[in-house]
Amino acid sequence: MIHSPESGESFTSTLVKASASHRAQNDDNRHRNAPSIEVADVTKVYNVGHAAYPALRNVSLKIERGEFVSIIGPSGSGKSTLLNIIGALDRPTSGRVKINGIDLKRLSDDQLARIRNRRIGFIYQSFNLISRLTVLQNVQMPLMPRKMSQREREDRSKQMLETVGLGRKLRKHPTELSGGEQQRVAIARALVTKPEIVIGDEPTGNLDTKTTHQVMDYMAKVNRSGITVVIVTHNPEVAQYTPRIISVRDGAIEKDQVVPKLDSF
Amino acid sequence: MLARKTRSALTIVGIIIGASIILAVESSSAGMSSGISAEVSKIGANVLTIRAGGAMFSSGSTSTYKLSSQDVPTLEAMSHVERVVPYYSDPVTVTVGGESISGTLIGIDPSALSYIYNGLSLAEGSFPTASDYTSAVVGDSIAHPTSSTVDLGLNQAVQMKISGVTSTNLAFLVKGILSPYGQALFNNIDQDVFISLQAAELYFKTPDYSGIYVIVDSANNIGTVQTAIKAAYGSDVSVMSSGSIASSISSITGSLSIYEEGIAAVSLFVAAIMTANTMFVTVMERTKEIGVLKAIGFRSREVLTMFLAECVLTGLVGGAGGTMLGYILAFVIGGGNSFGPPGGGSSGGSTPVFTTGWILFTLFFPVVISIGAGLYPAWRASRMNPISALKYE
Numbered sequence: 001m002i003h004s005p006e007s008g009e010s011f012t013s014t015l016v017k018a019s020a021s022h023r024a025q026n027d028d029n030r031h032r033n034a035p036s037i038e039v040a041d042v043t044k045v046y047n048v049g050h051a052a053y054p055a056l057r058n059v060s061l062k063i064e065r066g067e068f069v070s071i072i073g074p075s076g077s078g079k080s081t082l083l084n085i086i087g088a089l090d091r092p093t094s095g096r097v098k099i100n101g102i103d104l105k106r107l108s109d110d111q112l113a114r115i116r117n118r119r120i121g122f123i124y125q126s127f128n129l130i131s132r133l134t135v136l137q138n139v140q141m142p143l144m145p146r147k148m149s150q151r152e153r154e155d156r157s158k159q160m161l162e163t164v165g166l167g168r169k170l171r172k173h174p175t176e177l178s179g180g181e182q183q184r185v186a187i188a189r190a191l192v193t194k195p196e197i198v199i200g201d202e203p204t205g206n207l208d209t210k211t212t213h214q215v216m217d218y219m220a221k222v223n224r225s226g227i228t229v230v231i232v233t234h235n236p237e238v239a240q241y242t243p244r245i246i247s248v249r250d251g252a253i254e255k256d257q258v259v260p261k262l263d264s265f
Numbered sequence: 266m267l268a269r270k271t272r273s274a275l276t277i278v279g280i281i282i283g284a285s286i287i288l289a290v291e292s293s294s295a296g297m298s299s300g301i302s303a304e305v306s307k308i309g310a311n312v313l314t315i316r317a318g319g320a321m322f323s324s325g326s327t328s329t330y331k332l333s334s335q336d337v338p339t340l341e342a343m344s345h346v347e348r349v350v351p352y353y354s355d356p357v358t359v360t361v362g363g364e365s366i367s368g369t370l371i372g373i374d375p376s377a378l379s380y381i382y383n384g385l386s387l388a389e390g391s392f393p394t395a396s397d398y399t400s401a402v403v404g405d406s407i408a409h410p411t412s413s414t415v416d417l418g419l420n421q422a423v424q425m426k427i428s429g430v431t432s433t434n435l436a437f438l439v440k441g442i443l444s445p446y447g448q449a450l451f452n453n454i455d456q457d458v459f460i461s462l463q464a465a466e467l468y469f470k471t472p473d474y475s476g477i478y479v480i481v482d483s484a485n486n487i488g489t490v491q492t493a494i495k496a497a498y499g500s501d502v503s504v505m506s507s508g509s510i511a512s513s514i515s516s517i518t519g520s521l522s523i524y525e526e527g528i529a530a531v532s533l534f535v536a537a538i539m540t541a542n543t544m545f546v547t548v549m550e551r552t553k554e555i556g557v558l559k560a561i562g563f564r565s566r567e568v569l570t571m572f573l574a575e576c577v578l579t580g581l582v583g584g585a586g587g588t589m590l591g592y593i594l595a596f597v598i599g600g601g602n603s604f605g606p607p608g609g610g611s612s613g614g615s616t617p618v619f620t621t622g623w624i625l626f627t628l629f630f631p632v633v634i635s636i637g638a639g640l641y642p643a644w645r646a647s648r649m650n651p652i653s654a655l656k657y658e
Binding site: 084087089090109110113114115116117118122124128129130132141142144145189193 | 269553554556557558559560561562563564565566567651652655
C-alpha cells in the first residue's frame with residue numbers, strides 16, 4: 001500500500017504508482033468517470049448586517065479528473081469563495097456542488113470534513129503550518145483522524161517529505177525553514193492523504209520569483225501523476241503553468257479557456 | 266510561543282499548589298485525629314478527671330473552690346465509683362548530669378498508676394510505697410535524657426527545682442524507672458517524676474489537690490457518674506472524661522482544619538479559574554491552527570477531543586506534582602499543628618496520616634477540574650468556522 005521510492009525513481013512515477021494503487025482500492029468505482037469537480041448554478045450570498053452581498057452569482061463549471069486549472073481574478077471577484085466551496089469548506093447559498101460525483105449538499109459537516117480529509121489537499125498562501133509542531137508532525141496531521149499506527153503515519157509522512165526534498169529537515173520547526181521550504185512541507189501535508197484533488201489558494205503569493213517557479217513546477221508534477229489541481233491566483237505568470245484558465249469577476253465567470261500547453265517556459 | 270509555555274507552566278503550578286494544600290491539610294488533620302485517639306486511649310475510658318474551678322480551657326475560673334481530702338469520701342460514696350485517686354502536680358526543672366530538663370512532679374498513690382494509664386510499666390525497680398517520703402519513680406526521658414550523656418540509675422538521687430513564688434529544691438531516691446510511654450493527654454509520662462501522695466502533701470505544702478481521678482466501674486457508666494458529680498458540685502469543679510477531652514480538642518482542631526480546608530478549597534478554585542483562563546487564551550491563540558485542522562479534515566468532535574486531552578494531561582501533571590508537594594507539606598503543617606491546654610501541660614505534635622482515598626483524590630481531582638475548566642473553551646474551538654478561523658491573525 002505504501003509505495004516507497006526506489007533509488008533513481010522520479011517524483012512523478014512515485015506519485016503515479018502511489019495514486020494508481022490508491023484509486024484501485026477506492027471503493028467509489030461508480031464515480032470513476034464522474035468529473036472531479038462539478039459546480040452547478042452556485043450562488044453564495046453573505047449577510048453583512050442588513051445588506052446581502054453576493055460573492056458568487058450563478059456560477060457553473062466542470063473540472064475533469066486530472067485537469068490543471070487556475071482561477072484568476074481581481075481581489076473581491078469571488079475566486080477565493082469559489083475555491084472554498086469547491087474545497088468543501090463552505091456551502092453555497094443555492095446550487096449544487098459535486099466532488100467525484102458525490103453531491104455535497106446532502107452531507108453533514110462531519111461528512112464534509114471526511115471528504116476534505118480523504119479526497120482534497122489544501123495549500124495556502126501563508127502556508128498555514130502549525131509552528132509548535134515539527135515538520136514531520138505537521139505532515140502527519142491529516143492522518144491523525146485515521147485508524148493508523150503511529151509508525152505507519154510517520155513512514156508515510158517521511159516518504160512524502162523525501163519526495164519534496166525535505167527528508168533531512170524532519171525535526172525542524174516551520175519557523176526554521178524558508179518560505180519555499182515551508183510551502184513544500186504544506187504540499188507534502190496536502191499529498192500525504194493521497195487525495196484526488198489538490199487546491200491551492202494563492203500558493204505562491206508569499207514567495208519570490210525563483211521559488212514561485214519551483215513550487216509551480218511541483219504542482220505541475222503533482223498534476224502529471226493524475227491529481228486534479230486547481231489554483232487560485234492573481235499572478236498571470238502562475239496562471240501560465242495551467243492549460244486551463246478560468247477568469248472570475250464580480251462573482252461570475254468571465255472567461256473559461258483552455259490554452260494549448262507549451263512544453264517549456 | 267514562550268509566553269504560551271510560561272502560561273501553561275503557571276497554570277500547572279497553580280493546580281499543583283491547590284492540590285498539594287488539600288492533601289497536606291487532610292493528611293495532617295487525619296494524623297492529628299489519630300494522634301489524639303492514641304493519646305486519649307492511653308487514659309482509660311472509664312477514668313474521669315476532676316479539677317477545681319470552671320471549665321478546663323477557659324483562661325480564668327470563676328470559682329475559688331479547692332479540692333481536698335474531704336472530697337474523697339463524697340466521691341467514693343457515689344454509685345459506680347470504683348476508686349478515687351487524688352493527685353498533686355507541678356512543673357519542675359530536673360537536673361541530670363548538669364543538664365536541665367523540664368518535667369512534671371506528680372504525687373499520687375503509686376498503686377493506682379496502672380489503672381489510670383493503660384499499659385504503663387516499670388523498666389527497672391519498683392514503685393515507692395504509700396508512706397515512702399523519699400523515693401520516686403522517674404519517666405524514661407528523665408532517666409535517659411537525650412540532652413545529657415549521663416543517665417540516672419536506680420538508687421541515685423534525682424534533683425529538681427519547683428519554680429514558683431519561692432524556689433524549692435528537692436531530691437528523691439530513684440526507686441523505679443518507667444518504660445517509654447509517651448503522651449497521655451497534656452501529660453508526657455516520660456518527663457514525669459512520681460512520688461507518693463503523702464510525700465507530695467508534705468513537699469507541696471498545701472492540702473489542696475491539683476485534681477482527682479475517679480475510676481468508674483465501667484465505661485458505660487461514665488455519663489451517670491459525671492452527672493452525679495455535676496449535681497453535687499455544680500460549677501465548682503470541671504469534670505472530664507477522656508471522651509470529652511478528645512471531643513473538645515477535636516472541635517478546636519476541627520475548626521482549625523475547616524479553616525485550612527477552606528484555604529485549600531479556595532486555592533483549588535483559583536487554580537480552576539486559572540486553568541479556564543489559560544484554556545480560553547490558548548484556544549484564541551490557536552484559532553488559525555483550529556482552522557487548519559478543520560480544513561485538513563478534523564471533525565468537530567476530534568478538535569474537542571484534542572483540546573480535552575490536553576486538559577487531562579495538564580490535570581495529571583498538576584495532580585502528580587500536587588501529590589508530591591502535598592506529601593512534603595503535610596509534615597510541615599503537622600509540626601505546626603500541636604495542641605495543648607493554655608497555661609501549661611505539654612503539647613503533642615503529630616505525624617500526618619495519608620489515606621489512599623485522599624492521595625487518589627489529589628491525583629485525579631485536578632483532572633476533573635481541568636476538564637471542567639477547559640470544556641467550554643474546547644467546545645468553542647470545535648465549533649469554529651474554518652474559513653473565518655483561517656483568516657484570524
